[in-house]
Amino acid sequence: MSRTFTIAIDGPAASGKGTLARRLAMHYGFHHLDTGLTYRAVAKALLDQGLPLDDEAIAAEMAGNLDLRHLDRKALAVHEVGEAASKVAVMPTVRRALVAAQRAFAETPPGTVLDGRDIGTVVCPDAPVKLYVTASAEARAKRRHAEIEAGGGEADPAEILADLNRRDARDMGRTDSPLKPAEDAHLLDTTEMDIEAAFLAARRLVDEALAKRQA
Numbered sequence: 283m284s285r286t287f288t289i290a291i292d293g294p295a296a297s298g299k300g301t302l303a304r305r306l307a308m309h310y311g312f313h314h315l316d317t318g319l320t321y322r323a324v325a326k327a328l329l330d331q332g333l334p335l336d337d338e339a340i341a342a343e344m345a346g347n348l349d350l351r352h353l354d355r356k357a358l359a360v361h362e363v364g365e366a367a368s369k370v371a372v373m374p375t376v377r378r379a380l381v382a383a384q385r386a387f388a389e390t391p392p393g394t395v396l397d398g399r400d401i402g403t404v405v406c407p408d409a410p411v412k413l414y415v416t417a418s419a420e421a422r423a424k425r426r427h428a429e430i431e432a433g434g435g436e437a438d439p440a441e442i443l444a445d446l447n448r449r450d451a452r453d454m455g456r457t458d459s460p461l462k463p464a465e466d467a468h469l470l471d472t473t474e475m476d477i478e479a480a481f482l483a484a485r486r487l488v489d490e491a492l493a494k495r496q497a
């Protein structure tokens with residue numbers, strides 16, 4: 283059994299998994315990795331260098347050279363980068379390279395929180411606690427819209443909803459590591475929960491798993 287306690291969090295776009303992961307990591311003093319940023323970083327490097335998004339060999343080379351310590355959340359948050367990330371994320375050799383780096387991170391003592399699409403199913407299948415965070419597509423689109431407006435940007439709510447649905451379909455429909463709850467994941471539907479309520483519900487589940495580990 284690994285000495286490191288890992289919290290695995292998965293869910294569709296804008297479900298609140300990153301917010302939850304950061305809160306939990308802070309509360310328990312664990313290290314956090316937003317694995318979405320790793321796919322975004324590969325996509326952004328291709329876009330910045332004018333390279334194609336559909337050449338698996340080039341994308342896999344980028345993935346192999348990625349340094350997890352230098353992921354610029356702000357630069358990677360851009361809408362087009364998220365869309366491009368879900369395109370490179372269908373490529374098995376890209377996933378293999380990134381998953382290897384993510385698994386190494388997951389072993390950092392004393393504990394880690396990883397959030398993404400395949401943490402409970404592929405990256406950390408033995409994690410002692412797994413959360414699958416969801417919310418209705420409408421609630422998620424509303425949250426993303428509010429987030430863009432708070433940052434001074436403008437966006438069409440209908441377009442955001444269409445984008446989330448398109449990205450979810452790509453993530454759930456791919457052959458390699460599709461987005462789905464692990465069999466032993468706790469489902470957390472946050473449609474009617476604010477951030478604090480979701481955090482408290484998640485903490486209860488993590489505390490239970492920690493107590494079991496120590497028993």
Ligand SMILES: Nc1ncnc2c1ncn2[C@@H]1O[C@H](COP(=O)(O)OP(=O)(O)O)[C@@H](O)[C@H]1O
Pocket residue numbers: 293294295296297298299300301302425426428429472475476477478480
């Ligand atoms: N339970 C919640 N209720 C309302 N807003 C939320 C909730 N959880 C997260 N948010 C907000 O929704 C947006 C998307 O959350 P984020 O954690 O980035 O999602 P994800 O990592 O799943 O894409 C953020 O602006 C965040 O503050």
Ligand SMILES: Nc1ccn([C@@H]2O[C@H](COP(=O)(O)OP(=O)(O)O)[C@@H](O)[C@H]2O)c(=O)n1
Pocket residue numbers: 294295296297300317318319321322364367368369371397398399400401449453
């Ligand atoms: N573990 C992961 C994390 C992200 N991804 C891909 O990367 C894209 C961007 O992920 P993200 O978590 O940054 O996206 P948001 O949910 O924050 O919008 C997703 O749409 C997935 O295609 C993945 O395939 N596996």
